[in-house]
Amino acid sequence: MKIVTFSHYKDVDEKEIKDSVAVVIDLLRATSVMIWAISNGAEKIIPVESIEEARLFKSVEETFILGGERGGLKIEGFDLDNSPLSYKKEVVCGRKIIMTTTNGTRALKRAVMAKRIFLGSFINAQKTAEYILKEALKKDIQKITIVCAGTEEKFTLEDILCAGYFVDMFKNGLGDVEIDDLSLASFELYKKFENDPHKILKYSYHYNRLKQLGFEKDLEFCLRKDFVDCICEYKNLVVE
Numbered sequence: 001m002k003i004v005t006f007s008h009y010k011d012v013d014e015k016e017i018k019d020s021v022a023v024v025i026d027l028l029r030a031t032s033v034m035i036w037a038i039s040n041g042a043e044k045i046i047p048v049e050s051i052e053e054a055r056l057f058k059s060v061e062e063t064f065i066l067g068g069e070r071g072g073l074k075i076e077g078f079d080l081d082n083s084p085l086s087y088k089k090e091v092v093c094g095r096k097i098i099m100t101t102t103n104g105t106r107a108l109k110r111a112v113m114a115k116r117i118f119l120g121s122f123i124n125a126q127k128t129a130e131y132i133l134k135e136a137l138k139k140d141i142q143k144i145t146i147v148c149a150g151t152e153e154k155f156t157l158e159d160i161l162c163a164g165y166f167v168d169m170f171k172n173g174l175g176d177v178e179i180d181d182l183s184l185a186s187f188e189l190y191k192k193f194e195n196d197p198h199k200i201l202k203y204s205y206h207y208n209r210l211k212q213l214g215f216e217k218d219l220e221f222c223l224r225k226d227f228v229d230c231i232c233e234y235k236n237l238v239v240e
């Protein structure tokens with residue numbers, strides 16, 4: 001088995017991803033938000049790239065919830081922002097959500113060539129990693145790719161840290177595994193800060209940007225590990 005990590009969504013190599021099971025990570029905050037929404041009973045999430053596309057969905061079906069962000073903040077006329085804390089059970093249960101975010105929704109779309117695509121975050125990492133390993137081994141798939149969404153089309157530290165947690169679990173579950181250099185770097189970084197990711201992330205760009213925007217509680221939320229059991233798959237352009 002081979003593990004390959006992409007540093008941000010534009011770095012995804014179609015030839016490399018196409019025969020793999022992929023896990024897409026936008027820890028802060030898109031995949032954490034989607035996972036939490038599904039775990040709170042949202043029926044499905046349709047990620048779209050543009051605000052116009054999202055509005056078009058709503059004009060056809062007004063029961064859709066529009067969620068997402070630009071510049072980290074709620075989009076004008078949308079129902080919800082991109083804070084996981086907004087996606088409460090009483091708001092999202094049984095509802096269909098259209099989401100557009102700067103990097104996360106694009107990263108999912110960029111991964112469409114993979115055989116299967118799962119959403120990753122600290123909040124459900126263990127269950128997701130176990131499921132990916134089981135499915136890959138069952139179908140004799142020899143590659144797992146980790147797609148970090150990145151920030152502003154660049155490498156972002158929080159996604160790499162979370163990727164390192166996945167690499168750790170894949171290594172433990174597989175024993176014999178070949179990992180590329182970014183997977184190795186993310187693993188080593190994760191092991192150094194696994195007990196307190198804030199210790200390193202407090203010096204990082206996007207973490208600080210969200211802090212300045214007043215989203216400290218989101219940072220706490222997204223950095224807590226494994227309190228969510230659900231596994232989210234992106235299939236036929238829908239997250240369920």
Ligand code: 3SL
Pocket residue numbers: 026028029030031069071072073082101102103104105149151210
């Ligand atoms: O880039 C994204 O997709 C967002 O998750 C960014 S933010 O954390 O909502 O600012």
Ligand code: MG
Pocket residue numbers: 026027028029030103104149150151156206
């Ligand atoms: Mg992000």
